Amino acid sequence: MFAFVVRRITQAIIVMLVIGLLGFSIKQKIGDPVRDIVGVSVSVAERDALREKLGLNDPFLTQYVRFIKNAVHGDLGMSFFFKRPTLEVILSKAPATLELVFASSLIIIFLSIPLGIYTAINPRNLPSRIIMGGSIVGVSIPVFLTAIILIYIFAVELHWLPSYGRGETVNIWGWESGFFTLDGLKHLILPSIALSSIMLPLFIRLIRSEMMEALETEYVKFAWAKGLSRWRIWFLHAFKNTLLPVITVGGVQLGILIAYTILTETVFQWQGMGFMFLEAVERSDTSLLVAYIIVVGALFVVVNTIVDIIYGLVNPTVRITGRK
Amino acid sequence: MKQWKRFKNSYFLHSFKRDRVAIVSFVVLLTLILLSILAPVIAPHNPYDTASIDIMDAEMPPSWMEEGNSDFILGTDIQGRGLLSTMLYGLRLSVMIGCGAVFLQAIIGIFIGMISGYAGGKVDSFLMRIADVQLSFSTLMVAIMISAIFQVAFGVSRYEQLAVPLLVLIIGLAEWPQYARTVRASVLGEKNKEYVEAARVIGLSSRRIRWRHILPNTMSPVLVISTIQVANAVMSEAALSFLGLGMPITKPSLGSLINSGFEYIFSGSWWITLFPGILLVVFVLVINLLGDWLRDVLNPKLYKG
């Protein structure tokens, strides 16, 4: 067991180093650290002096090692546009994205579980067909289109909800939160619905298919034979067995969710990491771009490793072979 | 001729004919593809011909509304281009890029999946690790990152010039792991079957066994995911274009159109975003429906009684 965890963590570290290498290479080829620091209106001679000072003429490997050392200490370079360390910029935008992801996750969990279970228990009746039909349509509508449609209906036509921004936020120990003001919450509604719209059909179908499998098992049949109430059978006996596959798939979907925050934040001008990334592209702020890739990469690696380890803890066969 | 007869009597065709959803989806898909191929011929205007565009025509609503003009059935966009024509060309671009990207990812994915599955051992672990990591980042994220880097590296105008092949490349690179995983799983299953052993005993080379013998037997799952992957590719391209990392506004795909029309819904010109949006959704939807049907047909385990 211990060996398994160690192996997974080692793999995670290797992947991080590779990501770091990719990010670093990109920075080398495209970025210009000198410009990041002093801007564009500086003489050539001063530039060269600065290059020497920053060690930018050292061999690739030396610079790479330096880069990794800095990264481990939290220094991922300076943002050209914001004139602040990139990590600081990212962390200041993170709360916005995290709250959005959190709100969407809540929607996903509270809708997909009952709908998934319901459509599994009654696969062929009308409401189930409507839900499944809606799922396919939902998966076919790109998230940004959903967002736009939501804005059009609820903001432009009905004027019920705001169409952009985060609204009023409250600063709690450095975390700018939109959860604690009514205005902030109102701003949160449309973006989180839009963001959840892509994942919701997926989870409904996943829970449904896992539940249907669970409902066919011998132990569920035995539970019926024991004369237990059907709610107990559906929610305890059947559903509990769907949790593990759902969680493992869910953990992996995190990657997709983060990709979609970029799209959603753009439509709603939500000042989160995704929006920041896009602006960095437009402004050719390479340091910030690369820093985002590295931070997000690290996030994925951590989440996936944790999910893998949890899965290995619960499913002994994985530990032996090392592969699913 | 015999192949055709076999096909006509096959379970495949039989269940197709029985499934209304599949038939309707197929017809719609065929129509859309035909429309997109014939776009240059049937579009009422040529949206790429800057000479024929009049900025004064901009933002005209669809012809059935007041202020509408029968010249422009679905209205015009912000540059004065007829929306219908631009949409048709945009659909064409989406189809081209979608198919091109799927083709590329299929080639890469099948190749890697076959090598990985057949060779096994360290090679397999290594290749699949890469695939897993890339998948965990989600292919859309990878596509966004690669295109972001390309755009910063090449500069916006150069990027836009090379947009079509670049997008095919980007999406192809982002999505190969799906094919690789699928093919590898198939190969692992086939590898132990008797016909492989028989081929080895006869003395055929590994390469021949891989490509001439095993590969045809892995095609069924490849076919199933291909439909879904085309839908994914089209969606990815739309997302990239929407973000400004895809087709430029001068040669817009449906995604770029949706993007360009977005700000104008506030001033009331909803059609610029809505019509391309509807077209995109319908296109992806029918592909998804067909893909679902295909998966059910080719997978006898699922009895929908």
Added chain:
Amino acid sequence: MNHLLEVKDLEVKFGLRMGDLTAINGVSFTLDRSERLGLVGESGAGKSVTGFSIINLISKPGYISGGSVVFDGRNLTRLTDEEMRHIRGNLISMIFQDPMMTLNPVLTIGTQMIETLQAHMNISRKTAEDIALEKLRKVHIPSPEKRLKQYPHEFSGGMRQRIVIAIALLTDPALVIADEPTTALDVTIQAEIMDLLLELCESEGTGLILITHDLAVVSQVTQKIAVMYAGKIVEAGQTEDIIDNPLHPYTQGLIKALPDGSNPGTRLNQIPGVMPSLIDIPPGCAFNPRCMIRGDICRHESPALREIYGYRSMVACHMLDSAEKQAGANVTK
């Protein structure tokens, strides 16, 4: 006569796209209190479906299309879902084949036992726990207090089946239906489990329907046997009669096929052919294509289960009837 269980003309169909298939075609038998009946036949004969029909638990698309199942005076086929729920696991318990699949892997043994008790009796958790412990001891599970908190995968196959038996006996049911309870177990454990089941049924006076393909087991455990073939009972009677003097050609074939170790090295006796699947049941007597003594009538008419002159068992065979009639006629002459 007040039987504990009376199954009469039971008919079960499966509703498939291409039409309804008859799985059980008019099955009748009775069981008295504390009696043990063996339901014997090959896979696919319909024994398990019969077992499930008694507690109306057939998987869709199967359904009971005719007949009655009268338990303690009540017709179970006419009860509502809620009423049936009170009977299942309470008055009639069922034991399935593979204990690994029968026990829910994510719940502890304790949970799975206590929930059964609490579903049917209004008792506290502590009381339920005590009853569970008592039953675990009855099935010879050592240190039961510790075991309650463990998960199914922490037990061996034999122990798991003991637990399943304990669960079945939690509410002291009048009838236990055991569907191939030892088939999934190691041969060495099979005898142990069968002995345990027999011991418990005898001491508690519990009725037992033992569904199995294993005639040897049935001969040692049951008092009555019903032999099924292609959805019908072809022979039924006292165990010793059927084992010592099988009448129906199929039963004879089954008995002959048992290896008796007397001639090592010789071939085992087989019944030629295979039992037909539900879709392909031949007209007339379902066994006729494989039967040594078939006559013309066998190809057209399906024989009813009835007593044969001079014997205690009931048999469904045209040829026997006439042969016996002739023999009987000869005897009386």
